Amino acid sequence: MRIPGIEPELQRAAETIIRAGFKAFLVGGAVRDRFLGRMTSDYDIATDATPDQCLRLFPHAIPTGVKHGTITVIPRSRRFKIEITTFRIESDYRDGRHPDSVTFVDDITQDLSRRDFTINAMAINLENGTFVDPFDGRADIAARLVRAVGNPTARFQEDGLRTLRAIRFAAQLEFSIDPATLDAVAECRDRLACISSERIRDEFSKMICSPVPSRALRLLVDTQTILYIIPELLECVDVRQPERHRHDVFNHLAATVDAVSAENLSEERLLILRLAGLFHDIGKSRTARISENGEISFHRHELVSETIAREALVRLKYPNAVIDRVCHLVRHHMFNYQPDWSDAAVRRFLARVGLDALEDLFALRLADTIATMGAPVSWPLIAELKSRIEKIVKDGEALSLRDLAVNGHDLAAIGIPKGREMGAMLSELLDAVLEDPSLNTREHLLRIAKSKYFHVNE
Structure with missing residues (x-):
């Protein structure tokens, strides 16, 4: 039977299983997403066929986790993958993440009973279209509720990562968390100590890139699960800011992350900008000062924020390229352009920030401003700065060492x-050219280098 809305390649895989005399059920996120009208990138089929039988049916499959009953099939189009897993029940999770043993069974309801949340514990029989929902997952979808299957404490003791998955689903789907399930998240947060940094990072990244990431951040703080991700954020709770700010530092960071629009951004740029939004003021908790007249200040907090960001992102094992880009934005987010900046000052700003980071820096500043003011504001000064930058770029003025008319070989040739010493000299030459672009000729720069290094005037 062909079921409406099922990918043809998925249907063909199911028919291969069914023709061999086995059952095939669509399970997991693909079923949930059908009811939510969301796109699905990968599919899960549950079957009573054993892993060895599945491998015989799909000889080119990848034996992803045969021990636990799973193989992976890549369809010809390669647009998605299909994980095929034998019906199973699990017992004992001594490492707080993986079952010590699995037992293969022949009943879909038993298989669904081991899953984390009711919204993920539904199935569609791919032979006849029958819907299987033993834990009322569809009702929870209608109620926009994340609820654990059975005893939530037992579910989270089995797998500590489920505490973060509950929060991630709430953020991604804009659902609430069932009170008993939420209490269990807080109760079982110490199970996260058993989870690898990489898995925690991946769940956190999905939260940060969700439609309303502040929902996740507040749940992480309320349940104290943040202690196992970025404990430094707790230092920012209730840290007051000057009156122009609507929020304390923590809520300002959460609002800044929300204000980074996902529109026209790749997944990587969205992640980088939202991480930069999360960390840009995190150092305020450690730099806060209140003067005798009650004025609040956070002197050079951006440098402390950069240090905290780097430590946290390294701890979570983000790629070095992501860490460097986030930290660069955090370090430079406090620029304060004024119309009286000289052209040289604009060039120095560009040299510090780099043209490749400029668009992201402006996007971070916009999100920071929206979080502070509560709404987008007019930016005539930024528009003016952008106009001046465009002229500098159009004129081809030197902004980095590679733009200089001389290089290390030229300096070595004059001794x-x-x-x-050569690095310092090149930096001095760049500084001179940033002040006066007309000096960027080989003749001028070698004359300056000789004067400065040999104290020779020609």
């Missing part, structure tokens, strides 16, 4: 030794 300046390679190493620290």
Whole structure:
């Protein structure tokens, strides 16, 4: 039987199983997403066929987790993958993540009973279209509720990562969490100590890139699960800011992350900008000062924020390229352009920030401003700065060492030794060119280098 809305390649895989005399059920997120009208990128089929029988049916499949009953089939189009798993029940999770043993069974209801949340414990029989929902997952979808299957404490003791998955689903789907399930998240948060940094990072990244990430951040703080991700955020709770701010530091960070629009951004840029939004003021808790007249200040908090960001992101094992880009934005987010900036000041700003980071820095500043003011504001000064930058770029003015009319070989040829001294000299030459672009000729720069290094005036 062909079921409406089922991918043809998925249907063909199911028919291969059914023709061999086995059952095939669509399970997991794909069923949930059908009811939510969301796109699905990967599919899960549950079957009573054993892993060895599945491998015989799909000889080119990847034996992803045969021990636990799972193989992976990549359809010809390669647009998605299909994980095929034998019906099973699980027992004992001594490592707080993986079952010590699995037992293969022949009943779909038993298989669904081991799953984390009711919204993920539904199935569709791919032979006749029958819907199987033993734990009222569809009703919870209608109620926009994340609820554990059975005893929530037992579910989270089995797998500590489920505490974060509950929060992630609430953020991604904009659902609430059932009170008993939420209490169990807080109660079982120490199980996260058994989970690898990489798995925690992946769940956190999905939260940060969700439609309303502040929902996740507040749940992480309320349940104290944040202690196992970015405990430094707790330092920001109730840290007051000057009156122009609507929020304390923590809620300002959460609002800034929300204000980073996902529109026209790749997944990587969205993650980087939202992480930068989360960390940009995190150092305020450690730099807060209140003067005798009651004025609040956070002197050079951006440098402390950069340090905290780097430590946290390294701890979570984010890629170095992501860490560097986030930290660069955090370090430079406090620029304060004024119309009286000279052209040289604009060039120095560009040299510090880099053209490749400029668009992201402006996006971070916009999100920061929206979080502070509560709404988008007019940006005439930023528009003016962008106009001045466009002219500098159009004129091809030097902004980095590679733009100079001389290089290390030229300096070595006049007797300046390679190493620290040559690096310092190149930096001095760039500074001179940033001040006066007309100096960026080989003749001028070599004359300046000789004057500065050999104290020779030609």
